[in-house]
Amino acid sequence: MFNRLFFKTILFFITALLLNSCGSRIVPESNFLESSSVSPSKLAFQRDSISFEISGEIPIVSALSPKNPKIEISLRGSERILDLGELNLQKQVGKYIYKGDYKIKYEPWMESSVLEALFFQGKNMENPTEKKILAKGVITTPLLAKVGKVSPDEPIPQVGLFIPTGSMDKDLSRYAEFSILFLEGSSKVENLKQNETALDSLKKFILLFPSISSIKITGTQSPELAEGRNSKLGMDRANAALNYLKSSNLIFEDSLIEVSSRWNDWFDFRLLLRDYDKLSTQKKDQFYSILLNGKDYQAQSRELRGISGFDQVSTDLFPKLRSAKIEILSKPLPGLNQEQAAKLKEALAGTGLNSGLSQIEWAIAGESSPRLEDKEEIYSKMTELYRSVIPYNNLAVVKMRQAQRTLHPNRKAILWEEANRLLEQAARIENNPYVLHNQGQILVLQGHAWEAYKKLSDASVLTKNEDFIKSNESLRGALDILRGDYKLATLRFQYQYADPKDFFNKGLAYFMSGDYANASLSFEESVTAGRSYGYGYYGLALIAAESGQKEVVMIHLKAAIDASEVLYQKALIDPEFEEVRETQEFFEIFRPEIEN
CATH class of the missing domain: 2.60.40.10 (Immunoglobulins)
Known part of the structure; x- marks a missing residue:
């Protein structure tokens, strides 16, 4: 150091x-x-x-x-x-x-x-x-545009676009209801067969759909006198049901759980009546006409008791209201289920051609695998099984991202070459926007910005997928900056971003076109999106230098050079800061501080 x-x-x-x-x-x-x-x-x-x-x-x-x-x-x-x-x-x-x-x-x-x-x-x-x-x-301010190149002391940029299956974006949520029953007037969970069955069913549901979105536990009580005259019993039942789940080794995040109760409310009775098969449709209509007449609970209670057959209905349904209803909204984990995962393992081991997995299941397996090594194995196997653009393109993206992670220039060049061959094969199968984008990205990394721009322009007209267009246009915008088309570049960035890189490129486009107000807003957004990403600060220093605000230049420049070795070296020679370079303040922010 x-x-x-x-x-x-x-x-x-x-x-x-x-x-x-x-x-x-x-x-x-x-x-x-x-x-x-x-x-x-x-x-x-x-x-x-x-x-x-x-x-x-x-x-x-x-x-x-x-x-x-x-x-x-x-x-x-x-x-x-x-x-x-x-x-x-x-x-x-x-x-x-x-x-x-x-x-x-x-x-x-x-x-x-x-x-x-x-x-x-x-x-x-x-x-x-x-x-x-x-x-x-x-x-060389335009050359600050971020196009995916790896720089020292900075996070490795994510390059390449996988062709998605769409399964990761689908709403696969499932809803289920389970009831824990209680004895009359009690809030103690008894070892009833119905409760054991409900708990087993709930566990099986969570096993299939482990990604839980919400859990709602509602304690209810019947209109019987022994059930009490306030909602305390219902709330006690809800809390008892929650403790019952926890004691059964079911652990949930507290933020997902909602515990409540209902009292003096015919809502749950009405739901039970819907599936009650001992009444004719005409008789049910008599009940519904009262339950939906808008009168208060007591008035409806008196009118219901006047219907012939109510005693039998109450005998059958009231015990089911002595309960805690558990409602779960959940979805499966991304990727394959256990059975499919076993088939995938068998296929990759070479013991079966594809072990019964469909092409979409293979693609989902590759998409949901977090490690590049696993993606490479899956997509490589897919190229043996299917003549499809997906495995060739996605395997090429794996190669591109591996190239980003190597420090050896020869190895990097070999990986780019392998990726290009895979993309050429994918292009022979289908004229696909993702393939064109990835070919353009490699050309950018190899320093062929003009050839890359043609590929990206061709890709932009082949799809209306918003996520793709946003990524493709942001890279085109960065190339517009390099090409000197600053006004056009500003039009490329009219999307909602989260990455500080995209905010910085947007700010750079505005800065180079002379729109310092919008440039400042975009650079600020870059800083907000990632305070350790020094480029937003560097952009703000450039704007301050243009307006002669030397103190502001120093504040932002220090934050920039503290975050990036690249920006440290650039600031030392950047003519944009020539007016402040000879000052004592400029020297101070670059003077190394050696701690004992």
Whole structure:
């Protein structure tokens, strides 16, 4: 740790000394490059190039007039120098004038380079007699767009889109009711056969549908006098039923449980009456006409007792109201059930061709497996069994994500190549948007942004799936930023996001298009979505630099460089912060703090 901090300190001072020394002139008394200037004053990456114009004039004044003047332009980095050639000097009355337009293809080393003018005169054309730095560094803000590349000290970006089966999104919830019965006037759970049967049935239901959404336990009591004249008995029964479940080794999250009671309410009686088969339809209608007449409980009770046959109905149904009703809403765990999982294990072991599993069951198994190694095994087997786009595409995504996790460039290239072959096979089977998206993603990672954009554009017209379109358009928007189509990029991000990366790209699109208000909102959203993700802070620092708010720049810049080594290195050379780089405050936030 100490060595890393010490190295950063030395690097900072060397960079500062180098940039200052580059501005010194070999012949102080001459100043022939004084009027030399570059437009724009800060070099900037645009699409894939750097464009600028150099102009100026050299005075011709008596003895100080230069002899055989020549001006050469170079772009100088720490390890490379790009010779941009000699400027054409045109002699006019009392001066030479010059102007040169340049457009050079951007390369990564240029980000920390300096643009220099070198002045030669006389017979010695090997060593310049004067130098002038016209610009320091290149603004590469568009290259901050997040397109899936892995960077040091940052979370590995998730790349590639699996073709979903849809089973993970379906509502597979199931509802079930169980009743625990009590003796008249009691809230003690008895060892009744009905209760044992209800508990066994409940356990079997939970085994099939273990992902519980809610549990509602409602204590009820019959209209009999021994059942009491308040709702305390019903609530006691509900709590007793809950304790009965817990004592039977059934554990539920407290937040899922709702315990309540009903009293002086014919609702449960009405439900029981619906399935009661000892009454004719006409007789049931007599009961329902009273139960639904809107009168209070006591009035309805008197009218019900006036119906012939009520005594028999009450004898049969009232005991069922001495209960606690347990209502469960639950769904199965994602993936295969136990029987299907056993078949899958048999098939993967090679003891059966597919062991009776359907293609959709294979696909669900792959989709629900959390580990890439398991997905790889399942999808590889599927390519042997089915000529389908799903296993080829999804196995390619596995390869892409494995490539993201390796530090070896050769291994990464091999995995990308394997993924591309699988995607080509998938494309031969079906013209599929997911396949096109994944081909585009690999091209992006390989540095072929223009070819990638064509693939992503083709993919966007093949489906109306909202989740796919959101992912595809966000990547297209990032490429629009790289391509310099900033206004178009802002249109790509009109979706609801949760990932700080997408918020940052959205903010970057607005920033590059000059809409700082929306850029600030998006960068703030990026910070809110992930405070350890430093790019949102870096974006806010860029906006503050544009408005000259130096103190705000420092606050956001410190948060950014604390979160990311990449941003630490970038901030040291980013021309966007040139106005604050020479300040003591800037030095303070980069000075390493060594703790004992």
